Amino acid sequence: MNLTRSPASANDTGTREAAKPFRILTVGLACVLQAACTVGPDYREPPPVDTGDGWSLPVVTGSGMEDYAKWWSTLGDPTLDYLVDAALAENLDLYMAAARIEEARAVRDGVAGARAPVVEANASVNRRRQSANGSLPIASIPGMERTQTIHDVGFDAAWELDLFGGNRRALEGANARLHAAGIEAEGVRMRIVAEVARTWFTAVGAGDEVRALEAAVEAQRHSLQLVQLRHAAGDASLAEVDAVQARVAAAEASLPDIRARERAAGLALAVLLGEPPERGLALLKDAAGLPVLTGIPVGERADVLRRRPDVLVAERQLAAATADIGVAMAELFPKLSISVGGGFQALDAGDLFNSDSGRFGILPLISWRVFDGGRVRAEIRAREAAQWKAALAYEQAVLAALADAEKAMGDYRFGLISLERHQASLEASQRSYDHAARRYAAGTITMVELLAAQRQLHEAQAAVTRAHTSAAVQLGALYKALGGGWDVS
Structure with missing residues (x-):
């Protein structure tokens, strides 16, 4: 580009040359004041983590995410719906989580206020x-x-x-920590939902198991009475009486443990609802039975990681640790x-x-801190180490989340298989009892043999109840492992 300029006098040239350093300084200062650079690394996304090639077990991979936020409502148990709603309204852990959010918000507001005159x-x-x-x-x-x-x-x-962005980085970190506190509160909500469901399933299953075992005990007592009558008539030995008596005592001995488990679950429910423990015992009267269990859509591993609060919290803590480096570096300028x-x-x-x-x-x-014995640079190294630690914690959270989901999927899958096989055993026991009842009516077997078939039937019912309870508890653990129980949107 050619520029036409008028000749300048020597005096003007000298004046411009003398003023040149001042103009450079003025322009540089103006650029600094207007641009106000921000030192330190910019956080954009967490480091990549190798999440493997997919689930190790065959699963239903449909998204089904509309059911994850309120998964318990799909089980058709109105009492469980009430318990979860009451716990989310009154649980003290949620109140403490809300207090932590308010604390983080106040810290963020204080950091934001430092930028104003x-x-x-x-x-x-x-x-x-x-x-x-x-x-x-x-x-x-x-x-x-x-x-x-x-x-x-x-x-x-x-x-x-804020020439070098120290306050801006501090605000970035405070915002990330506030976001993390909010996600942690949702994680508390998720854990409360899972704990309420687990405790309720345990209580309902224990109640069903008690009733099945009580029926089995009653049948065995009847058998004992018949054997004792036969022994008095000389048709049964004392060894037969002792054997039946031992089975009755063993069955009766198992009942107190199950009743204690049912009572403990009721007491724990009340605490989850933020009420005195004894009030939970009244809730057990409304039990409608364990839910029907089926396979649930799991989705891909990436879907689980987007739903898991612990992974999201670790990512926000990494963002905050990255911003802390800029806060420390600003002290150099x-x-x-x-x-x-x-x-x-x-x-x-x-x-x-x-x-x-x-x-x-x-x-x-x-x-300008010209000399401080290396304290600022030491603080920068400490912040960089903290960022590295946060990055490792994020990677660990991702891997732990995947392992948790894998374990929960395996537990629930094998729990359903166990339930299916116990149900098959129950059906066989039912057919055996029906056959024995017909033979007894025809007079081809004795009452003792009929009662033995009845006892076997009741024991099979109790085994099905135990397997059903275990699978229901595993279902709650699976939803928790998949990040269900809070609205990820």
């Missing part, structure tokens, strides 16, 4: 008497009185310009602060707000 208003009346023999020769100054009353009204403002003060000052209160009583001052100040 601080303005203080002041007013004073100072009555003082000065020494006539002091450094100020008041006695020799005409019109100067030793005793004075000074009236002063004004303001002071101070503002530190100069700081520019501006202090402004003004107001009115007068000896006579009537002259306080006259124009001649006004005062004003402005003080720009540049400070």
